[in-house]
Amino acid sequence: MGGSNTWPEAGYAEREKLFQQHVTYQQGMVWYLANDPAVPERVRTFTQKFGLPKGEFTETGGWPHELYVREARRLLTDYVMTEKNCRRQVEAPESIGLASYQMDSHHTSRVIIDGVVKAEGCIEGHVKEPFPVSYRSIVPREAECSNLLVPVCLSSTHVAYGSIRMEPVFMLLGQSAATAAVQALEGRTSVQKVAYPKLRARLLADGQRLDWPLP
Incomplete structure (x- = not known):
C-alpha cells in the first residue's frame, strides 16, 4: 500500500x-x-x-513478466469524465461506448485510530446503470497534439477511471478510436475535426451500443 x-x-x-x-x-x-x-x-x-x-x-518461474498497472498518467482534454457521469447526473456528450462497472479504487494508506490499524482510501461507488463515455475524453486538445487518440489513458478523474478502466470498455473504446482514425484519414482531417454524427452512424452500423437504455 x-x-x-x-x-x-x-x-x-x-x-x-x-x-x-x-x-x-x-x-x-x-x-x-x-x-x-x-x-x-x-x-x-x-x-x-x-x-x-x-x-x-x-x-x-511462474511469475508474470509485467507488473499490473491500473492507473498512472491520464489525458487532460476539453472533456473530463467524472463521478457525475458515472452516476448519470451529467450526460457525457458524443458517446462512443458504455461503461458500467462500479467506481472502484484500492486503499491508499494505513492509519491508527484508537490503537487499531485501519486502511483508508478505498472507494466502491455503485453505478446503477451503464453510462456513455465521451469521444472528447479520448481526443487531445488540438493545439497540444492533433494526431492522437487515447482510448485507455483517457481524460478522467481518479474516481470515474475506477469504473471506466475495465478491459471490455477499453476494447470498445479502442474500436471507436480506430473507426474515428479511419474517418480522419479518409477525410484528410485531424481526429479533433471528425464529424461526430458520421462517426456515430458508423459505430451504430457496426453494432456499437452508445445509449442506455438501449433504443
Whole structure:
C-alpha cells in the first residue's frame, strides 16, 4: 500500500525496482500465510494449496513478466469524465461506448485510530446503470497534439477511471478510436475535426451500443 506512488514519474530503472519490490512483497505475504505459526492453521492449510501455473511464465518461474498497472498518467482534454457521469447526473456528450462497472479504487494508506490499524482510501461507488463515455475524453486538445487518440489513458478523474478502466470498455473504446482514425484519414482531417454524427452512424452500423437504455 503506497508502494506504487512514485511509478508515474519514475524512469525505467526505478520502475524495475518497484516491480521487484512488489514481487518480494507478494512472495513474502504468501509464504507468511502458508508457514508462519502465528497464522491460524486453517489459513495455513488453505494457502498451502496455492501454486504458480506450471505451463505459464516459465522463463520467470511462474511469475508474470509485467507488473499490473491500473492507473498512472491520464489525458487532460476539453472533456473530463467524472463521478457525475458515472452516476448519470451529467450526460457525457458524443458517446462512443458504455461503461458500467462500479467506481472502484484500492486503499491508499494505513492509519491508527484508537490503537487499531485501519486502511483508508478505498472507494466502491455503485453505478446503477451503464453510462456513455465521451469521444472528447479520448481526443487531445488540438493545439497540444492533433494526431492522437487515447482510448485507455483517457481524460478522467481518479474516481470515474475506477469504473471506466475495465478491459471490455477499453476494447470498445479502442474500436471507436480506430473507426474515428479511419474517418480522419479518409477525410484528410485531424481526429479533433471528425464529424461526430458520421462517426456515430458508423459505430451504430457496426453494432456499437452508445445509449442506455438501449433504443
